[in-house]
Amino acid sequence: MKFCPSCGAGVASRVPPGDSLPRHVCDACGHIHYQNPKLVLGSIPEWEGRLLLCRRAIEPRYGYWTLPAGFMENDETTAEAAARETLEEAGARIELQGPFSMISVPYVNQEHVFYRARLLDLEFKPGVESLEVALFEEARVPWKDIAFRTVGLTLKHWFADRKGGAFGFHAEDLK
Amino acid sequence: MKFCPSCGAGVASRVPPGDSLPRHVCDACGHIHYQNPKLVLGSIPEWEGRLLLCRRAIEPRYGYWTLPAGFMENDETTAEAAARETLEEAGARIELQGPFSMISVPYVNQEHVFYRARLLDLEFKPGVESLEVALFEEARVPWKDIAFRTVGLTLKHWFADRKGGAFGFHAEDLK
Numbered sequence: 001m002k003f004c005p006s007c008g009a010g011v012a013s014r015v016p017p018g019d020s021l022p023r024h025v026c027d028a029c030g031h032i033h034y035q036n037p038k039l040v041l042g043s044i045p046e047w048e049g050r051l052l053l054c055r056r057a058i059e060p061r062y063g064y065w066t067l068p069a070g071f072m073e074n075d076e077t078t079a080e081a082a083a084r085e086t087l088e089e090a091g092a093r094i095e096l097q098g099p100f101s102m103i104s105v106p107y108v109n110q111e112h113v114f115y116r117a118r119l120l121d122l123e124f125k126p127g128v129e130s131l132e133v134a135l136f137e138e139a140r141v142p143w144k145d146i147a148f149r150t151v152g153l154t155l156k157h158w159f160a161d162r163k164g165g166a167f168g169f170h171a172e173d174l175k
Numbered sequence: 176m177k178f179c180p181s182c183g184a185g186v187a188s189r190v191p192p193g194d195s196l197p198r199h200v201c202d203a204c205g206h207i208h209y210q211n212p213k214l215v216l217g218s219i220p221e222w223e224g225r226l227l228l229c230r231r232a233i234e235p236r237y238g239y240w241t242l243p244a245g246f247m248e249n250d251e252t253t254a255e256a257a258a259r260e261t262l263e264e265a266g267a268r269i270e271l272q273g274p275f276s277m278i279s280v281p282y283v284n285q286e287h288v289f290y291r292a293r294l295l296d297l298e299f300k301p302g303v304e305s306l307e308v309a310l311f312e313e314a315r316v317p318w319k320d321i322a323f324r325t326v327g328l329t330l331k332h333w334f335a336d337r338k339g340g341a342f343g344f345h346a347e348d349l350k
Binding site: 007035073074079080088099 | 251253279
């Protein structure tokens with residue numbers, strides 16, 4: 001059973017007039033509660049060829065390594081969200097260098113976007129959602145302990161592009 | 176007054192423990208209702224150098240011209256959303272050619288993403304949300320009657336890139 005966030009009445013799941021998908025529709029006040037994918041924004045902070053990763057202090061994937069990333073909030077831009085998450089999770093200040101990857105993850109209704117970034121100093125330290133934060137050169141990346149497929153793909157693209165001499169923009173889907 | 180979608184109790188807006196922003200928090204069941212930006216996906220369908228635009232049959236911006244676009248749904252990828260909206264609004268079948276623009280619109284909590292696309296045939300026709308659908312060469316684009324700033328910016332980038340001989344990826348913010 002679901003309830004209407006506007007009036008508190010019970011809501012049914014059905015296709016509204018003129019629509020093509022079932023929604024939570026309130027028969028009491030007419031409110032339709034749409035559910036849409038969420039944006040996850042992150043960064044790829046670099047310092048002299050090494051990349052900054054965070055070891056997660058929260059579920060899902062407690063103890064696994066990730067790029068700093070999290071849900072984009074209302075009232076912010078994608079760039080602001082990427083910088084905010086990097087500060088919150090890694091205590092790291094960065095200069096953003098442009099979007100690098102955009103990966104659809106429809107089975108969890110998420111869209112992951114990562115920005116390339118330059119770490120501004122070495123004053124980083126783990127935030128409350130991280131156990132530790134460290135810089136990794138390519139050969140030392142803990143590939144078997146990466147938390148999310150979107151992070152692993154983004155790291156692989158980054159190292160491949162660096163080898164190729166030019167950073168592109170990578171869009172793909174996980175299914 | 177807002178109500179909890181999980182249990183129907185009244186909810187207060189406050190900062191949950193460990194969080195930094197106010198949320199709608201339910202004291203009865205503990206449910207936290209997060210509100211995040213929505214993704215709007217669209218395409219830039221091309222046919223022999225002309226671009227397909229739709230004249231809107233709905234508010235906001237009734238009667239103004241737009242690229243086919245709309246809210247991304249759960250369970251789909253960005254590419255699927257762009258193709259679906261193009262079919263729904265313009266009856267147009269397309270082959271996607273990759274993401275072209277990503278524009279944050281924080282004052283309405285939206286992220287707009289447009290894909291370049293090749294129109295597969297001329298069988299397009301307006302869907303229920305469009306008054307008419309037509310192809311425009313650059314000199315004939317109704318610039319003063321474009322519905323949204325993200326659409327105008329995307330069209331300007333497209334024609335500029337074509338003139339320059341290469342299509343890039345354009346990320347920016349509207350404030």
